[in-house]
Amino acid sequence: MTQKNLNTPINQVDVLCIDDDEIVLRSLTRLLEVNNLSVIACDNPQNALTLFKNHEFGLIISDMRMPSMNGAEFLEKVRGLAPDTQRILLTGFADIETTLAAVNQGQIHGYIQKPWQNDLLLRSIKNSLEKFSLKKQNKNLEEQVKTQNQELLELNNTLEQRVEKRTKQIKQVLKQLEDANEREKHEHKSTVELLYNFINANPYLDGNKAQNIANTCTQIALYLNLSKKSIELAPMAGYLAQIGLLAMDPELYRKPVSRLSEQQRKIFYTHPSTAQLMLMPAVHLHDVSDAIYHQFERYNGNGLPKGLVGNDIPIGAMVLSLARDYWEAFELSNSTTDKERHLDALQNVKLYSGTFYHPKIVRALEASHGKLNEKISSAGSVLICSAAELKEGMVLGHALHNYNGIMLLSKGHVFSCKSIEKLQQLECKKPTPFRIMVKSAK
Structure with a gap:
């Protein structure tokens, strides 16, 4: 071989x-x-x-x-x-x-x-x-294709499992976020209602004015088409715009600012800074606190406390500033009817469009002017009743205040045996029964 x-x-x-x-x-x-x-x-x-x-x-x-x-x-x-x-x-x-x-x-x-x-x-x-x-x-090549097909099949199976697992995780996270968002909303609402009651309890502060400012902030925010969060926070700034005054001598706010001395005015205009300190522990109200702190800034930069100009001013502060000044002009109007006083107030703030106020926000106020004196309507059938006529499960259609304007129960409260009993006790001390707007029981 x-x-x-x-x-x-x-x-x-x-x-x-x-x-x-x-x-x-x-x-x-x-x-x-x-x-x-x-x-x-x-x-x-x-x-x-x-x-x-x-x-x-x-x-x-x-x-x-x-x-x-x-x-x-x-x-x-x-x-x-x-x-x-x-x-x-x-x-x-x-x-x-x-x-x-x-x-x-x-x-x-x-x-x-x-x-x-x-x-x-x-x-x-x-x-x-x-x-x-x-x-x-x-x-x-056939072996390679066969191997790659097998790997692709295994990858697809693994990918489907991962997608399914990830989808479940995302759903869980979204549910947690929804729950956290609801808790945050409840915290916002509860804190604002509590502080608003302090304002109403003060004989020299007008709770109705705070409510009017809050409603106007909401209308402006809606016409500006702001984010959902900004629309929710806008009325809170209106309700609490005066909260810093609670820490001051009543002599500073029991009369118009124009009648204060120069020294008193300087002290008066520090109440937004005081409000910021008061609200600091409420981290969830940071944007509200920011709006209150900058409420005296002017669009042309001649305001307080920082002299911010134009869009450097937080949008919530600009909305609050216009709503507050509108209702102050309403109170100072010498007209005999509310309709005329509203027109006077609108004309007054329009004079300062582009100087004190952002023109876009003034236009939003003018567009919503017809709704400023309207009451918020309730969806569904409603019933006006006294505390003695309440039943468990009824839902409060509008926030309930006492004769001093202090909020007793917030809108949406579901009446229980305990809350009905407390209202009936309060009603016994009143000269007239409560007029409570409720919706049908759930």
Whole structure:
């Protein structure tokens, strides 16, 4: 047996030549090596079959007539071991029977007669090796596609699981945010109502005026199409605009500012700073506190306390400033009817559009002017009743105040046995029964 190198590493692609004639093997080996092809030569087909354990052959060139095993039988066994390996039969006999046997048994890819023409043999060898290479590439690509499809399937399954899990997490977070938002709204409302009661309890401060300012702030915010949060906070600033006065001498606010001395006016205009300090623990009212603190800023920059100009002034402060001055002008009007007093107040603030007030906010006030004296309507059927007529489950349609203007219950309160009992006790001390607007029981 003659061979080039039986220790060639696994996966090295070679051409395997099988022939019992040593001269033929030498001729084939020399021809292939001269043409830079790797070749292994073997003179025994049985020994050649063992080479497939450690080698990958791209092409087998086998003689037909061999003593222990003919070419057709050998190539048939090769096809079982390496079906993609190309197979060429080399025969010195031109009879049809041997060729047919090789085609049927070994399913050869070509045959060449001895003596061969080098050009023809080399062309057949190179074509066969190219076919083997293409088959191998195609097989590798199929495996790669199969692997990638499997990975994609697993990825899709994992992605679906992740999306489902993430969707549940997002829903949970949104629910938590909704709950937190509701708690925040309740905290806003409760704090404002509590502080508003302090204003109403002071005999020198007008709770009705605070409520009017609050309603006007709401109307302006709605016409300006501010954010939902800004619209919710706008009336709170109106309700609490005077809260800082509670820490001051009543002499500073029991009469109009125009009648105060210069020193008293300086002290009076510090009440927004006092309000800011009072509201500091209520972190959830930061925007409200900011609006109150800057309520005396002017659009042209000649205001207090920072002298802010134009849009540098918080929008809540600009809305509050206009609403407050509108109702102060309303109180100072000498007209005899409320309608005329409203018109006087509007004309007064319009004179300062672009100097004291943002023109856009003045236009919003003018657009909402017709609603300033309207009461807020309630949805659904309502009933006016006394405390003695209340029943559990009834819903309060409007906030309930005592004769001093102090808020007793907020709008939306669901009456319980305990709250009804307390109202009935208070009603016994009043000269006239409460007029309570309620909606149907839930």
